[in-house]
Structure formats: C-alpha cells, structure tokens
Amino acid sequence: MGQSNTIRILDGNTFVVCEDTGDIEATPSEPTGLFSIDTRFLSTWVLTVNGERLNSLSYDDLQYFESRFFLVPGMATHYVDAKLSIIRERTVGGSFCEQLTILNHDEKPVDLEVRMDAASDFADLFQVKDEILNKKGEIYTEVESDRLRLGYRRGNFRRETIISSSMSARYDSRGFAYTVHLEPNEQWDASIDVQTHAVGPGGRDLRFGLRQHGTERLALQHDLEKWIADAPKVNSEHGRVASTYRRSLIDLAALRFSPLSLGGATLPAAGLPWFMTMFGRDSILTCLQTLPFTPQLSKTTLRILASLQGSRFDDFRDEDPGRILHEMRYGETAAFEEQPHSPYYGSVDATPLFIVLLDEYERWSGDVALVKELEQESRAALRWIDNYADLVGTGYIWYERRNTDTGLENQCWKDSWDSISYSDGTLPPFPRATCEVQGYAYDAKVRAARLAREFWGDPEFADQLEREAAELKERFNRDWWVDDGEYFALALDPDGRQCDILSSNIGHLLWSGIVEPERAEKLAAHLVGPRLFSGWGVRTLAEGEARYNPIGYHNGTIWPFDNSFIAWGLRRYGFAEEAATIANGILDAATYFDGRLPEAFGGYPRELTKFPVEYPTACSPQAWSTGTPLLLLRTMLGLEPHEGHLAVEPRLPVGMGRIEVLDIPGRWGRVDAFARGRLDLNKLAD
CATH class of the missing domain: 2.70.98.40 (Glycoside hydrolase, family 65, N-terminal domain)
Known part of the structure; x- marks a missing residue:
C-alpha cells in the first residue's frame, strides 16, 4: 500500500x-x-x-x-x-x-x-x-x-x-x-x-500517566485550542502565510511526544510514521525554529536531553560522557538490545546544538534559572567536544561508529550511507568531519562564553572559550575552503583531504557565524545560484556533482528545514534579499502540500515540474519541516532579541504584502511585529 x-x-x-x-x-x-x-x-x-x-x-x-x-x-x-x-x-x-x-x-x-x-x-x-x-x-x-x-x-x-x-x-x-x-x-x-x-x-504499565486526558475528544479539543491560543497570532495579506502557520501549529501539537518515565513532559517527536520518538538533533533544531512561537517546547527538551546525557563509555550505544543522545526507542528490539537505541548516542551535532539552544532560549526567555540548572550538563557537553569528539587530533569534531553492526555510518544530519563523497563520487574513509558541525561547535563555544561570563560566574572560562572559538574559526577557514570553487568543502577525510563538493551545508556555516565576512558573499551567490537553488528551495547537493540526484535522499532533494536555517544564516550576514528568495520558494511549495511541508521533496528545476515533487517515503508531518514556516517568519521579519527587547527588521519577498505577528512571547512580555513587502510591479503591469 x-x-x-x-x-x-x-x-x-x-x-x-x-x-x-x-x-x-x-x-x-x-x-x-x-x-x-x-x-x-x-x-x-x-x-x-x-x-x-x-x-x-x-x-x-x-x-x-x-x-x-x-x-x-x-x-x-x-x-x-x-x-x-x-x-x-x-x-x-x-x-x-x-x-x-x-x-x-x-x-x-x-x-x-x-x-x-x-x-x-x-x-x-x-x-x-x-x-x-x-x-x-x-x-x-x-x-x-x-x-x-x-x-x-x-x-x-x-x-x-x-x-x-x-x-x-x-x-x-x-x-x-x-x-x-x-x-x-x-x-x-x-x-x-x-x-x-x-x-x-x-x-506496571510503562505508559501510565503519559496522557492526562486519554481518548476523551472534548479534552483533546480543549488542549489543542489552548495550544493555539497561547501561540502568537499571524495575519497576512497573502493567505498562504497565515494558513501555513496555522497548519504548522496544529502539526506541532500533534507531534508532542512524552518520553516514558519522565513525568508527562513533552518535546517534539521527529516525524510520522517512522520517527515518532525523541531525537536529540531533530528536537533541538525544531525548538530553535519554533522558539518565538512555542518556547515551552525548548525548556522541556533541554531538561529531558540533559537528564539522558551520556555518562560512560559504551561502544554498543556510541555513548561518551557528555554526549547528547541521538535517538530513544521503547520497542522489543531496543529492550532486548537487538539494536542500540535505548538510548543511542550516534550523532555528532546534537551535543554542540544543545548549548546553542540553551543560550538562544535564555536570550528569548530570560530564564536564568534554567541556565544555572544546566551548567554542569553544558560543561560536560563542552568537554565532549574537546576531549572525545576530536578523533584525529586536529581540533575538529569527527565521527566513526564504534557499533559496526547497527550503528549509523554517517552521524551528521545527512545520515544516509552515500551522503558524504569526494567530487568524483567516491566515498571517503572514516573518521569523517562534516563542515556544518564545526560551525555548530564554534557557535556553541561563543554562546557558552556568554553563559559562563554572565550566569556561571566564570570569566576565565569565558575567555578561554572565546580564544578557542577564534582559533577554530581561523583554522576552519583555512582548511575547508575550496579555492577553485570558492565555497567550503562538505567534509574532510582523516588525512585532511577535502570532500570538495558544493552542498547546502554551507548555509549552516553562515547560520553558525564561523564564516569570515569576506567569504560570505560567495556562499550567498552559490545558495541562490542555479546549481543549488531550484526555484522551490536549496538542494542538498548541487546539480552537476557526481552523486547529484533530484530525488536522492541527501544528494539533491530539497529539505525545508535545511532551507529555513540557510535563510536564517543569510540574514545573519546581511543577505536579506537572498533569504527572502529562499523563504518565498519554500512557502510557495507549501501551498502544494496544503500547508504541510514534507520531510523532503524533489530538487527538480521549478520550470521543469511546475509543482514540487514529494520524496516517495518522506515523513509527513515531520517536526523540523513543520517548524520551517515559523523560522522563515522570524527570518523575514528580522525578529531578534536585543538587550532585553525584541528587535524587528523586516525584509519580505516582493509581493508578499502585509504580515503581522501578534503577542510574541519573551522576556519583554508579549509584543507585536509588523511588516509589508514591496509590490510586485510585474504583476501590476499584467
């Protein structure tokens, strides 16, 4: 079927x-x-x-x-x-x-x-x-x-x-x-x-107490109504924005997952049907996307992931002290250790992203108590980056599975077996280091320095982290830059050889801030150029690369979540027009899916298909695709916490019309944001 x-x-x-x-x-x-x-x-x-x-x-x-x-x-x-x-x-x-x-x-x-x-x-x-x-x-x-x-x-x-x-x-x-x-x-x-x-x-029934209202329809309806009422209200002249936002809110409500034995607290499950469980990376990135709209998800996600942080060395589960879990399962195969997801720790990005989310959450919420509560877990995560993730000794985060039977080969977000390659299409040996994870590590150190200085009372540690971040930035911009292509390599192999293919990962580097400013313009041009940008969104792998396939899972498809972070990164470096171009393409695509963006869709050129082609086995709804419209809203309106207030600097796509976001929660209480896009003169002429 x-x-x-x-x-x-x-x-x-x-x-x-x-x-x-x-x-x-x-x-x-x-x-x-x-x-x-x-x-x-x-x-x-x-x-x-x-x-x-x-x-x-x-x-x-x-x-x-x-x-x-x-x-x-x-x-x-x-x-x-x-x-x-x-x-x-x-x-x-x-x-x-x-x-x-x-x-x-x-x-x-x-x-x-x-x-x-x-x-x-x-x-x-x-x-x-x-x-x-x-x-x-x-x-x-x-x-x-x-x-x-x-x-x-x-x-x-x-x-x-x-x-x-x-x-x-x-x-x-x-x-x-x-x-x-x-x-x-x-x-x-x-x-x-x-x-x-x-x-x-x-x-004992392990599921006891997970749902407070069981199958009672009225209680479920009231729960949904409260969820929507607590979120900001979005109104727009272009109907797709408001309708897509509402669809996202409802799907986020549906994807709230209660881990067993943790008191009924909820975090975003990754997606239906295969991933209705807790994923470190997916839950963190979804919380980052939705933070201005549903901040309560971030607090529970941070606490739950902290409570399950790695504490020992376990090759079967790829566990290390300080490492944030990748995936948790409760079925028979996990119970009898026929696979390691009880929990499994085989991701290299969840750990630095944990610190990124903690800092971003405090910037929005002012929740100093949580920052102090999770100080030791944050320090353990930083120790993991320095002491256990650098498998080669070059100062980068590397991965190589220790569980060779059932562990993941690729432990980055592009985790399919063939997602990391050289330009000739061959696969590199292990360990591997992917570029975006180095950006996450840089961002984690910069953010942790702020937390240490302002909340942990440790200015010396803050100075150390800032020095380490600056050294990482300098080293990265030297080792990963592909001179003849003017972009950053997707990955390095253990000998330092570049996987010199053009990929969407360079957009995550902009989001993290690790890119030297003089190189950002080249990346922006690639991201909206014809090899990467299809008209609907940025492809995971550029057209013309050896492994490019418009319906290859990580080798040419378009992932909405990926595009949302790319757009955010472009705004960080001042490329508002390019960010708006990506936002416009993704929101256009959402209309063909009734406002519910799938996990991935085909990377075919827009002029070829006239509509986005869904990836055959894509999860839908999927958490970080559901969070995509919310992060795009934040990016288009330029919503950023600044000195205890919410700064608004809108740059909407041409023809978007007026957008208003009302009752945005944060340390400032609740405030409103408004924006109006420029008119589409071509449509007026028609």
Missing part, C-alpha cells in the same frame, strides 16, 4: 495509519496499523456488514487526533442507491476510540451482521521499517465475555491490546460481531474502545 492513499491520525505517543475506509490490513512491510511506543498494537482492523467489505464515499480529517469515514456497502459500480450509510468516527489520544454509526435509509427493516476482524502482530517499528518480522516471543489471544485481549510476551516484555464495546458483542479469537436490527430510518450506534498496555517488570 502506498502512503498516498493512507489516512494518518496521531496524538504524540500514539498514531494510526489506515486506508481511506478506516480499515487496517498490515503486512510486515507496511507502516499501517495502530502504533504506540514503537510497537504495532493492531495490524488488522477490518469492518464488514453482512460479510461485505465497505467502500469510501469520503473522509474528513477533522483534527490531527480524529477522522470520520463515510462508507457504504458494495462496489463503486452499484452503491449509488445504497440503502445503508456507515460512519466511523475515530479519536486517537493514548489509544483510540471508534464510534460506529449505521443508518437504514430503506423503507423496510433490515437485519445486519456487523463484524470487526481484529488482530495484532505486535511488530516492532524497526521490524516494519526493515521488512523483517521475526517474533521470538508468544502471541496470545484471550476471549472474555465483555472484551477481547490480544497480547505478546517475551520474558518481562509484554504488550497488550484490549478491545471492548458499549454495545453487547460476541467476541472470538478473530474479532467481534454484532447482530443489528434496524427499522426504516433507524440509527444504530456503538462505541468501541481500544486500550494499549506496555507492561514492564513488576507488571
């Missing part, structure tokens, strides 16, 4: 992917089903009436946590005069509740056999993703008079799905059924409750 014809309903830790009839018929290779904490709790959920499958007239995606399916019996060739209507209304909030309604439109009574086939393979999400379903425990079914219990046990690891109904049903090992008699124009209703349980040692 392709993802294009699936319906997705989610609420933080739980999500459902199903057909447009509401049915679920999963195979080991399809991400369809009811999922929670990296386990598929329902793999079969098929409704029939009198033994006949149903067909979809339409469905409503009411909110991220609910959908409604309008169905009739029979095939498309003969349901025009259908005498029955079936409505399935589904709400997801921890587990899910399905309200089933059947209406008889006939002039005579009908007797119906209504059946729901239900089953679970309890597949680990990694098993679904890798198309390998190899269960080593026992799947069991318990039929009770008032419920059906589906379960899986392997030692202390136990997962259960418990199904019950408001109407009397006959339960069996394959599902449950109702016998229904309907008079003319009569309606029948049943509420079906599906509860999921993750049982750990001692029989």
Whole structure:
C-alpha cells in the first residue's frame, strides 16, 4: 500500500495509519496499523456488514487526533442507491476510540451482521521499517465475555491490546460481531474502545500517566485550542502565510511526544510514521525554529536531553560522557538490545546544538534559572567536544561508529550511507568531519562564553572559550575552503583531504557565524545560484556533482528545514534579499502540500515540474519541516532579541504584502511585529 492513499491520525505517543475506509490490513512491510511506543498494537482492523467489505464515499480529517469515514456497502459500480450509510468516527489520544454509526435509509427493516476482524502482530517499528518480522516471543489471544485481549510476551516484555464495546458483542479469537436490527430510518450506534498496555517488570504499565486526558475528544479539543491560543497570532495579506502557520501549529501539537518515565513532559517527536520518538538533533533544531512561537517546547527538551546525557563509555550505544543522545526507542528490539537505541548516542551535532539552544532560549526567555540548572550538563557537553569528539587530533569534531553492526555510518544530519563523497563520487574513509558541525561547535563555544561570563560566574572560562572559538574559526577557514570553487568543502577525510563538493551545508556555516565576512558573499551567490537553488528551495547537493540526484535522499532533494536555517544564516550576514528568495520558494511549495511541508521533496528545476515533487517515503508531518514556516517568519521579519527587547527588521519577498505577528512571547512580555513587502510591479503591469 502506498502512503498516498493512507489516512494518518496521531496524538504524540500514539498514531494510526489506515486506508481511506478506516480499515487496517498490515503486512510486515507496511507502516499501517495502530502504533504506540514503537510497537504495532493492531495490524488488522477490518469492518464488514453482512460479510461485505465497505467502500469510501469520503473522509474528513477533522483534527490531527480524529477522522470520520463515510462508507457504504458494495462496489463503486452499484452503491449509488445504497440503502445503508456507515460512519466511523475515530479519536486517537493514548489509544483510540471508534464510534460506529449505521443508518437504514430503506423503507423496510433490515437485519445486519456487523463484524470487526481484529488482530495484532505486535511488530516492532524497526521490524516494519526493515521488512523483517521475526517474533521470538508468544502471541496470545484471550476471549472474555465483555472484551477481547490480544497480547505478546517475551520474558518481562509484554504488550497488550484490549478491545471492548458499549454495545453487547460476541467476541472470538478473530474479532467481534454484532447482530443489528434496524427499522426504516433507524440509527444504530456503538462505541468501541481500544486500550494499549506496555507492561514492564513488576507488571506496571510503562505508559501510565503519559496522557492526562486519554481518548476523551472534548479534552483533546480543549488542549489543542489552548495550544493555539497561547501561540502568537499571524495575519497576512497573502493567505498562504497565515494558513501555513496555522497548519504548522496544529502539526506541532500533534507531534508532542512524552518520553516514558519522565513525568508527562513533552518535546517534539521527529516525524510520522517512522520517527515518532525523541531525537536529540531533530528536537533541538525544531525548538530553535519554533522558539518565538512555542518556547515551552525548548525548556522541556533541554531538561529531558540533559537528564539522558551520556555518562560512560559504551561502544554498543556510541555513548561518551557528555554526549547528547541521538535517538530513544521503547520497542522489543531496543529492550532486548537487538539494536542500540535505548538510548543511542550516534550523532555528532546534537551535543554542540544543545548549548546553542540553551543560550538562544535564555536570550528569548530570560530564564536564568534554567541556565544555572544546566551548567554542569553544558560543561560536560563542552568537554565532549574537546576531549572525545576530536578523533584525529586536529581540533575538529569527527565521527566513526564504534557499533559496526547497527550503528549509523554517517552521524551528521545527512545520515544516509552515500551522503558524504569526494567530487568524483567516491566515498571517503572514516573518521569523517562534516563542515556544518564545526560551525555548530564554534557557535556553541561563543554562546557558552556568554553563559559562563554572565550566569556561571566564570570569566576565565569565558575567555578561554572565546580564544578557542577564534582559533577554530581561523583554522576552519583555512582548511575547508575550496579555492577553485570558492565555497567550503562538505567534509574532510582523516588525512585532511577535502570532500570538495558544493552542498547546502554551507548555509549552516553562515547560520553558525564561523564564516569570515569576506567569504560570505560567495556562499550567498552559490545558495541562490542555479546549481543549488531550484526555484522551490536549496538542494542538498548541487546539480552537476557526481552523486547529484533530484530525488536522492541527501544528494539533491530539497529539505525545508535545511532551507529555513540557510535563510536564517543569510540574514545573519546581511543577505536579506537572498533569504527572502529562499523563504518565498519554500512557502510557495507549501501551498502544494496544503500547508504541510514534507520531510523532503524533489530538487527538480521549478520550470521543469511546475509543482514540487514529494520524496516517495518522506515523513509527513515531520517536526523540523513543520517548524520551517515559523523560522522563515522570524527570518523575514528580522525578529531578534536585543538587550532585553525584541528587535524587528523586516525584509519580505516582493509581493508578499502585509504580515503581522501578534503577542510574541519573551522576556519583554508579549509584543507585536509588523511588516509589508514591496509590490510586485510585474504583476501590476499584467
């Protein structure tokens, strides 16, 4: 089943992917089903009436946590005069509740056999993703008079799905059924409750307390309304900006994830369907994007990542003291150490980015208490940069996985196997050092110096960090500059040889501030030049490079999040027009996705396709794509904290019209920002 014809309903830790009839018929290779904490709790959920499958007239995606399916019996060739209507209304909030309604439109009574086939393979999400379903425990079914219990046990690891109904049903090992008699124009209703349980040692449900309001629709609706009400209001003459912003806010609400055993606090999960869990890099970058609009996400993200910071040397998990985690999983394969994500620490950028977020959060919020609370974790992160990340001894951050069976080969954000190459297309040996991570390290040291001087009472440490940052900047601008291309190399190999390809990573260097000012203009020209800029956005790899492919995951596609940080970097160095060009392209692309930017889309030239082509297996919604419009708003309006106040310096794309952002929260209380773009004279002439 392709993802294009699936319906997705989610609420933080739980999500459902199903057909447009509401049915679920999963195979080991399809991400369809009811999922929670990296386990598929329902793999079969098929409704029939009198033994006949149903067909979809339409469905409503009411909110991220609910959908409604309008169905009739029979095939498309003969349901025009259908005498029955079936409505399935589904709400997801921890587990899910399905309200089933059947209406008889006939002039005579009908007797119906209504059946729901239900089953679970309890597949680990990694098993679904890798198309390998190899269960080593026992799947069991318990039929009770008032419920059906589906379960899986392997030692202390136990997962259960418990199904019950408001109407009397006959339960069996394959599902449950109702016998229904309907008079003319009569309606029948049943509420079906599906509860999921993750049982750990001692029989305690690991998920207890994660959601404060379960599947109660009204509580979920109130939670969403409060989330939107607390965020700034965006109004715009160009309707795409306001509508895309609202879509982003709603998707951010849907992606709030509560790590187990951490008291129900939430941070952004990475994306649906594969990455509904905590990722260090993804969560931090999403918080940086959304900080002016949803600052509460940053505080909880920093605390949660600090609580799970590396404390020992563990080759299986690529863990070091001070290292910030990459990914946390709760499924069977993690529980039995068949993969290392419990948690896994194999990223080299999350650790410096942790310090960047802490400083940026304080600049916006004035939350000095959190900066003091996380001083030791910040110092540990800085020690990791200096003591454990420099695998070659050249003063840069390098990576090489120690877990060679299941660890990530590339531990930068472009983490696919072929994303780092020389200009001839060959792959460099390990260790590898990518350029943007050196920028993050520079930025982390500069920001940590401010924190040390102003809040930690350690001016000597601040001076040391500033010296180290200046030395890193000088060294980097010498070693990474590609003279004949006038840009920075994507990476270095352990011998110092450059991976001298032109990539989008140079935009992250502008954002970090590591670029010498006299070289920034060359980078800006590349970023909006024809090799990198497609018209919709900046490609991950420039057209003409050996591995360039407009639908290559990291070798030519356009990643919205990537573009948002590039635009921010361009503004930092004064290239407002170039930043606006990128913002305009990405926001144009968003309109073709109904305001929900996917993880990635094709790098084809805009004049060739006329519309952005979605990457085939892109996550949607995805956290840092969802955060992209918010960071672009900040960039276009030039919103920056300055000496305890919010500075506003707008530079909108031509033809954007008026934008207002109201009630921007921060240390200044709440303030408003306004901007107006220049008129598009060409359109006026037309």
